[in-house]
Amino acid sequence: MARIRTAPRKSPTQQRSRATVDAIVDATARVLVRDGYDALSTNRVAQEAGVSVGSLYQYFPGKEALVAAVMEQYASRMQENIAGRMQNAPPAATAEDVATEMIRAMLAAQQAEPRLHRALVEQVPRIGALRRLHELFTNYERLVEAWLLENIERIEVKDAKMAAFVLVAAVEGLVNRATLDRPDLVASGKLEEQILRLVLAYVVPSYVASASAEERYGGQRRRG
């Protein structure tokens, strides 16, 4: 399993080059969605982009780099998406509102380009390209950790770092599987509900406990 360079060869300085690079990256995404990762080749991408192979190699050392670029672009868009959403959100009253907003942002980001998302997650073997996705999740962890620390006096976990890891990993898995296997759950909004419960129960069990007790017994306290 030889190490593979996934970094672009040189950054395009001129404007024309910029356009070429964009065309190539877009073409890569299209081919990835249409033909799959295995059928993706430098020649095919070059053709799809309306560019010569030679030009392609001026900017990308190979197939992996192409996919990595798509990944990068996709991850950036997701990130921006989420950041934008969080900023535009009204100043959240409660910690639950913050959590809800984060979860919604995450779900929304994945739904934005479902075909590309599926292609990336399903097809791309875990090469260097996925590093970028991990970074993205590491970012999430930081966000979550910050949120936990902000609410430290209310929450019932001791190790915020660990909790952030647990939450992000669990939610990632849940969202991925739902996106791939149960899109209906996502669409109906039920998934969001369940994720929220999962997260809050983990973080502030007593809060969920009382909430669900109320739900079940119409407002009385849970059985002792």
Added chain:
Amino acid sequence: MARIRTAPRKSPTQQRSRATVDAIVDATARVLVRDGYDALSTNRVAQEAGVSVGSLYQYFPGKEALVAAVMEQYASRMQENIAGRMQNAPPAATAEDVATEMIRAMLAAQQAEPRLHRALVEQVPRIGALRRLHELFTNYERLVEAWLLENIERIEVKDAKMAAFVLVAAVEGLVNRATLDRPDLVASGKLEEQILRLVLAYVVPSYVASASAEERYGGQRRRG
């Protein structure tokens, strides 16, 4: 993205052919671990297995089928592993014990052949081969659902099916990411602890609430 045959071509009837098939599957696993999915080719596997390409093609229509066979075998072993473990476990006193046992079994199964596990999860693009893994998880869902229903009077979820899906997907994601990125957490047993909390908090928040309250305010250990 052409559909790919992953089904074996014919089942060996004679004894020597059975040996051939086994040799091929084993060789595939070895190559997968050593060289990675992309570098895996029918010729290479045949050589590794000490078998002619022709023989390989007599039983497998291609690379995908080889990997699918490995997957199948691996999933079966995991399944047996877990089933065995659950049967040999002492009659669990409490629901928590059952959950603990299930989580331990799952973790243990993934740790049994870590290099192969990593190769399968990291490298194998999501081809038909992964169907088998999904089946496996569907099985888990059934187990979990049964467990939930057995404890229906104590738990605080309404839709057992949905809860099973949520739990299995979340735990799967958590275990996978931990295995790949944080093996230390797995080894130290901390992951197990966290998963247990995640699961129980989701299912019986009030229980965790009181437990963690005790923990926090210096209460005695739960379950003497």
Added chain:
Amino acid sequence: MARIRTAPRKSPTQQRSRATVDAIVDATARVLVRDGYDALSTNRVAQEAGVSVGSLYQYFPGKEALVAAVMEQYASRMQENIAGRMQNAPPAATAEDVATEMIRAMLAAQQAEPRLHRALVEQVPRIGALRRLHELFTNYERLVEAWLLENIERIEVKDAKMAAFVLVAAVEGLVNRATLDRPDLVASGKLEEQILRLVLAYVVPSYVASASAEERYGGQRRRG
């Protein structure tokens, strides 16, 4: 272009072997028609015949031999067909009747198994297998020569051997092309008419001359 053995390896003596050989030859014909010459392989034929490859090789040294056997069988059937037809025909009054009968027999023979005929003529490269077909045509030449000699006092050709060659070759070409490209002509009976004219005009031009003159001028003699 190595010489290839097309002769069967040994003649089946037992009855069971006879059945095996027949099954193989029939299977070859079927595969030839269905899949074409290039896709025909010993393994495939064996499977189609419900016989093991080993058995096949006991009687046929290879692909060429299989096709040769089909050819042989086909040529024999054609020959028998024609011979039978000529014998059952009423004692022909005129030479024209004989010619008509021969041409009809030839056409009928080619129409008997049109799909196999097409496959053999279109697909089979001119390997040894076609020798047999040439023999068949050589036989025709002999028949035609004999017919010419029987009518020597009436006909207007000097070299009967040469004439036989010319006639058979021309008719063969005509019949083949018509069968492949203009089956309608064959079906309508027009081809037969034209072949008859071609043959008779070549052999006894004066006869045709007067006949066609009559046709054109309603019985008067042709213009001087």
Added chain:
Amino acid sequence: MARIRTAPRKSPTQQRSRATVDAIVDATARVLVRDGYDALSTNRVAQEAGVSVGSLYQYFPGKEALVAAVMEQYASRMQENIAGRMQNAPPAATAEDVATEMIRAMLAAQQAEPRLHRALVEQVPRIGALRRLHELFTNYERLVEAWLLENIERIEVKDAKMAAFVLVAAVEGLVNRATLDRPDLVASGKLEEQILRLVLAYVVPSYVASASAEERYGGQRRRG
């Protein structure tokens, strides 16, 4: 019997690629003559052409396409040959002269590259490549039809189209068989004589009738 692409993949634009394509086609012809159709493979042709397989596949999708290209080139050359010959011929006095000239042209065209001709006719199974040859013969049919119509007042056939088909098919068969089995007849000029007789007798039986009558009864030579 899967349909096979015989069309070239792309036309070379640059000059050197034109050379490559020519080299490949020439090499194909050579291999076809030397080794036969079955032994012809893309790799072998590439080697013979002093070109890499990759280059070959850039212009031809496979073996069939190679042969088709040779066929095409050969048919074109034949066509030009004949056209040239007919134009350079002295303004033919009689219809017989025209027929003679056509037959001679056809025979000459086939004799020009006898080894390639034999290879193409004998070896090439009737794939799409032969379409081109059919076109060629269809062209002949048109020429013949035109000739018939020009002489309509003298000839004794009613359906010129039909007659053209019959003549061309018959002559084709005759020429092919003679070329393959009786080259002596071709060389000695006897074949030409016989074809002329066959054609004229079919078209103007009365002419041949009188001619051969003169011949037989010691009359003077025809056409002083």
Added chain:
DNA sequence: CATGAATGAGCATTCATTCAT
């Protein structure tokens, strides 16, 4: 910088043929 022709190693796949059972 862009082009696209050329390269050739390498993978997929088939198939005639043998031979132990």
Added chain:
DNA sequence: TATGAATGAATGCTCATTCAT
């Protein structure tokens, strides 16, 4: 004799990569 597993040479074909124009 029949079987069918095993062989491996040979073929088809692709694709990353280079380089002269």
